[in-house]
Amino acid sequence: MKISRQGCTRTVFVLKNKVIKVPTFKSFELFLCGLLSNLREGWRYEHFARNDLAKVFYYNRFGLFLIMERIEVCDNDEAHELYEKIHELYQYDKEKEFMLDDLKPSNWGRKDGKLIKIDYGGWSIKKMYRTF
Numbered sequence: 639m640k641i642s643r644q645g646c647t648r649t650v651f652v653l654k655n656k657v658i659k660v661p662t663f664k665s666f667e668l669f670l671c672g673l674l675s676n677l678r679e680g681w682r683y684e685h686f687a688r689n690d691l692a693k694v695f696y697y698n699r700f701g702l703f704l705i706m707e708r709i710e711v712c713d714n715d716e717a718h719e720l721y722e723k724i725h726e727l728y729q730y731d732k733e734k735e736f737m738l739d740d741l742k743p744s745n746w747g748r749k750d751g752k753l754i755k756i757d758y759g760g761w762s763i764k765k766m767y768r769t770f
């Protein structure tokens with residue numbers, strides 16, 4: 639295991655080609671949020687089936703962990719260009735609201751030069767629950 643990254647609701651263990659996302663133990667509330675983030679990410683990966691979402695290989699049915707492909711994470715220094723690029727890329731996308739949700743460099747990465755969303759378990763979008 640290489641490094642772990644701390645998100646707001648999940649701790650992310652970074653392996654060679656994969657990452658493992660586990661709900662944080664910072665507080666019980668954030669732990670519950672982390673479970674839901676994992677579940678939503680798993681459901682959304684299956685539902686949207688898009689190649690600009692980092693692949694989810696497996697997620698536990700209670701959200702206790704989620705295994706995702708490892709992606710090279712975007713840098714904070716490129717925030718401005720990244721926002722412009724993403725707004726341009728997704729302006730006519732039918733899932734624009736979803737793709738632009740929680741937009742920040744640490745939630746995006748690059749694979750073969752293509753932008754990939756790596757955190758899509760957020761809750762501010764309409765499809766908050768599993769309605770599909």
Ligand SMILES: Nc1ncnc2c1ncn2[C@@H]1O[C@H](COP(=O)(O)OP(=O)(O)OP(=O)(O)O)[C@@H](O)[C@H]1O
Pocket residue numbers: 643644645646647648649650652657659675692706707708709710711744745747756757758759
């Ligand atoms: N697929 C991935 N490949 C490489 N690193 C990743 C991947 N997914 C997440 N990370 C790293 O772990 C950090 C936290 O992951 P993530 O954003 O999914 O957690 P979160 O708790 O939902 O975060 P947030 O603080 O944005 O709410 C990311 O900012 C990134 O640095």
Ligand SMILES: [Mg+2]
Pocket residue numbers: 645646744745757
């Ligand atoms: Mg994040």
